[in-house]
Amino acid sequence: MGFNLIRPIVVAPRTYDAIVAPSLADGDYTSIQSALNAGKKSIFIKDGTYSEAITIASDNVTLVGESLAAFIDGNLSTSGTVNGGTLDNLKLKNTLIGWFSNKVSNWKIENCITTSGFTIYGLNSNLVFNNNFYSADIRGTCTFNSNTVEVSGFYLIDAINSVVTGNIVKKGETLYNCTDLIFTDNVVNIAGNFYISLCTNVIFDNNTIDGQLNANSRLYINATSSDIDITNNYFKDCLWWGIEIATSSSKIRIKNNKIYNSYGIYGSGISECIIESNIIDNAPDTLAYHGIELVGTCNNNSVRNNTIKNINTGYYGITLGDGNKNDISHNRFLNVVSTYEIQNNGTNTQLIGNIY
DSSP: OOOOOOOOOOOOOOOSSSEEEESSTTBBBEEEEEHHHHHEEEEEEOOEEEEEEEEEOOSSSSESSSSSOOOEOOOOEESSSOOEEESSSEEESEEEBTTTBBOOSSSSEEEESSEEEEEEEEOOOOEEEEESSSSSEEEOOEESSOOOOOOEEEEEEEEEEEESSSSSSSEEEEEEOOOEEEEOOOOEEEESEEEEEOOOEEEEOOOEETTTBTTTEEEEEESOOEEEEEEOOOOOOOSSSSSSEOTOEEEEEEOEEEEEEOOOOOEESSSSOOEEEEEEOOOOOOOOOOSEEESSSBBSOESSSSSEEEOOOOSEEEESSSSSEEEEOEEEEEEESSSSSSOOOOSSSESOBOOO
């Protein structure tokens, strides 16, 4: 995999408690764990491969590599509730910070690369910044900024008051049981569903979601999520819906997105959602299918001011199932080949100012 981190060599001042090196001629220890067992808190690790398992069992431990050639070729984990740790400028293998019953606070992981899984169970004030991960599993509260996830996906679970911004994720994403989350300015390549499940009060803004022409790729909001703002995003090459909202989700606001897919936006059994000022188009050389489709009992939703282009014969610009009191107004339809720009099977539907 292509790591994109370039780090200068760090010179170790004697302000570190210990220097670990492959040879005692160059440092105080040849084993990182030996330095930790001796109670050292601030440890500088010279370049080399350290084939050992590392357990951090005390607060405020700092491990800093000379460069990314300082490789901990073994499992790194914490024991008990350990707070205030730092991992900087290291190459890591399997890394596990915290646990279900031992969530950690005030950790900083920055400028590292991993060759296998990375997991942190966070309580508050954890920063994960400018790393290159094989995979990243973030459980609990965390600020996750400017990272690249190369191979196996990114998972954010049980997060409260977290920020995820400026990252590149090359395969998949899941946001599960998150509250008060800001997810902005990320680039995500997906091979299937990008899940937002059991989440409330999420700002999902200015991201690029690339389905890479994979079947069933989409942003999938499910499991009674609510108060989600999906704004100013760019969806491309998702060979299904750009955005799907599943049954029982409510108060989803989808505004000012550009969606270039086979389908646009799909909702099933949703209520009090707003779909507004989006551009739904297709790849330049093929015609798209339904632009916006609301099926099942969809009530009290608003679909307005959207531009829907290039809908194929036999499909609809907007199709509405058996819902009640939905507002479909001021939408614009361009090159809709279908018999109907709008198919309305609902009751008490407001249809005002649509341009055909």
